[in-house]
Amino acid sequence: MRASFKCRNCGKCCNAFYTQINVTIGDLIRISNFLEKPVSYVLKNFVGINPFGDPKNPTKFSYELGVNMPCLLRKNEKCSVYKARPLNCRLFPYWVLVQAFVFNQNKIIDKSYKCMNNLKLGRDKIKKYSGYSKVIGDILIQEASLTDNILYKLNIKHSVDLSKNKDYQELVAKYKNKKTSSSLKQLETEKIRLAKIIFGKLKDSDIRVIEDEARKPFLLKIVENNTKRLEEAENILI
Ligand code: SF4
Numbered sequence: 001m002r003a004s005f006k007c008r009n010c011g012k013c014c015n016a017f018y019t020q021i022n023v024t025i026g027d028l029i030r031i032s033n034f035l036e037k038p039v040s041y042v043l044k045n046f047v048g049i050n051p052f053g054d055p056k057n058p059t060k061f062s063y064e065l066g067v068n069m070p071c072l073l074r075k076n077e078k079c080s081v082y083k084a085r086p087l088n089c090r091l092f093p094y095w096v097l098v099q100a101f102v103f104n105q106n107k108i109i110d111k112s113y114k115c116m117n118n119l120k121l122g123r124d125k126i127k128k129y130s131g132y133s134k135v136i137g138d139i140l141i142q143e144a145s146l147t148d149n150i151l152y153k154l155n156i157k158h159s160v161d162l163s164k165n166k167d168y169q170e171l172v173a174k175y176k177n178k179k180t181s182s183s184l185k186q187l188e189t190e191k192i193r194l195a196k197i198i199f200g201k202l203k204d205s206d207i208r209v210i211e212d213e214a215r216k217p218f219l220l221k222i223v224e225n226n227t228k229r230l231e232e233a234e235n236i237l238i
């Protein structure tokens, strides 16, 4: 049994289509600075419109910026932008481990993710993971709200309900009697694919709007400050 989480490079959290990873405007700016490329380059190659499910309604998806899966920023079995990786990538799997420990919810631990296998954490580790998750979570809330304000300026659909969609109804019929966890993940994957087609891709005009917003001095100041907080947060884990 291991007493600390350690990434074992299985790649599952970076590749599985059903684990959508949303991206904030701060993430976009950090990745663009790290790669020394414009925000538009990141949007054209790695991040796009991605549907995120509504936990209360299995047919509803809202649109957010998210990492295109499988994530093409993963190279040679490693994250090529590790120091600038999105907030959601930083949170995984810390929030899962804290949740499982604090609320005794072992079933949320998916042992097919190699880092979760053979792991037994003590109270001291969980305290650190919880402190770290709190800092990242606070930054995420702030940056997600800034991102939403920008997304509302784009000329795109903001949510979709698949319940009346013919392709969705065929999917449901196909998976009607399949209840294993792998078939449920497959169904989720196919639903996300379908919602993604309906949302479509970011238009050049939308990319220009995001890029203009990402240059605003007040936003750059917030992101700069958050980036420092993120660097400090890494020390909590030591
Ligand atoms: S699932 Fe865990 S072990 Fe696999 S790449 Fe992600 S963090 Fe690393």
Ligand code: SF4
Pocket (backbone or CB within 6 Å): 013, 014, 015, 021, 067, 071, 072, 073, 074, 075, 078, 079, 080, 081, 082, 085, 086, 089
């Ligand atoms: S940005 Fe890095 S950590 Fe996040 S999904 Fe892509 S490769 Fe994985």
